[in-house]
Amino acid sequence: MAAKQLVHIKVNGREREAMVEPRMLLVHLIRSFPGLTGTHIGCDTSHCGACTVVLNGKTVKSCTMFAVQADGGELLTVEGLMKDGALHPLQEGFKQEHGLQCGYCTPGMLMSSYALLEKNPSPSEEEIRWGISGNLCRCTGYQNIVKAVQFAAAKLAEGEKHELSHVS
């Protein structure tokens, strides 16, 4: 067994550190932090996307990265989406549009959708479908997930307008 290494990462705004084996997968490290089991594991081949998190602004499948590769990075997981006790518009959209059933793919779906909207605030339906194509869902048939992302995009756009009017 190789010597353990110290890894510093910022998860949802909070500094964390851990001694890990170099071979430890990032997803296992994330899930080892108390209260951070929302990031799931659904396959061994990077196909399902249940483990998707946002690392330094980009989505990664955390089962396909070693924890040591995330050293010094900034992570956003599903647990970091709420702000001031309020649901993120994506979380609200998934609830309003029935975009989840068993809930297992949901955290990964939310993170992929989050990164999509950061990059493209008003995606077309096709762009949404491609944007979440790295995430498998076995329950919903995706249709309501697409609607949920559209709901969030509209809500975020509205909020931005609101903020702009405040500034002026």
Added chain:
Amino acid sequence: MSCRTSPEVGGMGHAIKRKEDLRFLQGKGNYVDDVVLPDMLYGHMVRSPYAHARLKGVNTEKAKELPGVVAVITGEDLAKANLAWMPTLFFDKQMVLATGKVLFQSQEVAFVVAEDPYVAADAAELVEVDYEELPVLVDPHKSLDPDAPILREDREQKSNHIFHWEVGDRATTDRVLADSEVKASVHTVFQRCHPAPLETCGCVADFNRATGRLTIYLTSQAPHAHRTLFAIVGGIPENNIRVISPDIGGGFGNKVPIYPGYVCAVVASLTTGRPVKWIETRSENLQSTGFARDYHMTAEMSATADGRIKALRVKTLADHGAFNAAAQPTKFPAGLFSICTGAYDYPNAFCEVDGVYTNKAPGGIAYRCSFRVTEAAYLIERAVDVLAQELKMDPAELRMKNFIAPDKFPYQSPLGWSYDSGNYAAAMKMALDAIGYDELRKEQAEKRKRGELMGIGISSFVEIVGAGPAHTFDIAGIKMFDSCEIRVHPTGKAICRMGTKSQGQGHETTYAQIVAEELGIPAADVTVEEGDTDTAPYGLGTYASRSTPVSGAATAMAARKIREKGKKIAAHLLECAEEDLEWEPGKFFVKGAPSKSKSIQDIAFAAYTNMPQGMEAGLEAVDYYDPPNLTFPFGTYICVVDIDKGTGEVKVRRFVAVDDCGNIINPMIVEGQIHGGLTEGFAIAFMQSIDYDESGNVQGGNFMDYLLPTAVETPKWETGKTCTPSPHHPFGAKGVGESPNVGSPAAFVNAVVDALSHLGVKHIDMPIAPWKVWTILKEKGVVN
């Protein structure tokens, strides 16, 4: 159906948002892999690389020497405790860990237990197993050949034959078929596939030496039945076993059986006195746990020249793999496959099924399906299309002509079922109108002239779901009733505990809505709890679309018992006779004086503070519901496809699904179930397949090889509904979760075949991959 309650109360028919969503959206679901207990150990399975081999020796020494390894369990170890084999859910037995030989690739051979999951995986690599390869039997059609290797040396019967089952009138059916004016036949393989819920199977077994109690956190669709089986097989007093099925990340039938990994984790916890977690990898899930289908079916149909169906004969070979680990009711080795006569009215039918062993993973589970109903619906809907081709008749017209008429219900099918209610023509008409059928046929004719390939596929399915009744249905001897317990608290809020277990179906919302409907307590004030065998009433669990038909009915009946008691309390509070009271959701009032009333909340408070003299305190009831019959949801699905001649790729242009599941509890959830089921049906028709090579190597053993659709491939679904309530269900519901998966595969395949029918194509087996279509186009000279 109009709603009897306000949206705030949220009874039947309201599309209220799901109560369970908030925790999932915040990453606060509690799945089995999220369970972490102090001092927990981790299990890892050693599996066979061979499909059939003599087990000459298992050497665990090196593995045991690895620091961090606590135990390595082999089949020989289990044999000493008489646990090397366990019963399956269908009167067969299955090896927990192999002794003597292995019978399929990835079979469980040894179980490593270590302080850390990585160490457990390392140690598994150090277990040395000595195999001597044996001849492999992959093709079920060769299972009964005289020179086939006998796979199951443990059985008295030295044959690979498991069962023969038949139903119907063979002689008459044979005669009618022999005298057919028009005959159609189709041979089809419903391929082996796997439900592949996104969460794999797993457990945490926690034996507490101080208390003698064993708690098992389990990915279980049937926690109560599993507790009983652990008690019977393990010899542990049932009161000392607590099964907790926490949040389940999808089941689709995959989480009905008991798997060797669970048993090994329990044994490891019993022997070490520490909690042991075992979570499958995806490849372990696909390669070793309950597969579905693998039905090799031939249907022959007889009809008059003007298109009246006269008879159906079905012969099927069922590949069960190495152990018959099907989860079927006792009397039904082929499940409810005899629903294969479908939505059509004809008097003669005969159906026979033979089950055989092969060197493949064990199973035969009901994948989003009520025990082989998917196979049956697919077969009849394929056969009817082939018959339409033989008759040169439009497939919609042929179906309309033969549907069971609405006034014939309850309808006695020729294979023995009593269909509760239906109006098949109405659902089909709605679907035809919605998709614009006549226009599409015109478009197709014009496209054909131009050499373009477009097809329209119809499936008018009938399901049979909601088992019991208990006099006919049981799993491993336990009758198929189900249960609900409701307790109304003093402040008028309530908790409902169920014998079922949601895996994403939204039970926490829908059962609360039933209580809201029956008692007028707002759904928001009703907590629904499932999956803890220490607290919930006994039940058989969630599969076969049985939650709403059985536990949903139990919920209504328990609520009605509470209402009965509530009436006595209301009469006491209003100082009137019970006969003077009338009920509307939420309150009793005096006939003719509606202002004199007591709300359910007033009544609940009085049940603890001011009950009539001689009455027991409290307001609670439990109901174990035994349905008088099954329910028969139905619908018509129509699919339109365009085929790219250059690549053989099939593009689903449109898909209209009209479902009739009787009265609906929550239309939003029903629609969600339909979207999901259609997507799985689409996946089965075009992608999902677990194949084996001639050496018995699994070809669909991970998500690289076992294809699942993403949002990009998945079509957009258009849904519609008709409503024909079940006459025997307390609130007229039928169940819906499986209909779209049962009804849709035939619609997809019928559409593709329809696109190619003018070339003489009558059938293509699933999954319809582009290469299959392209090969046909090449054979037919359409492409070079």
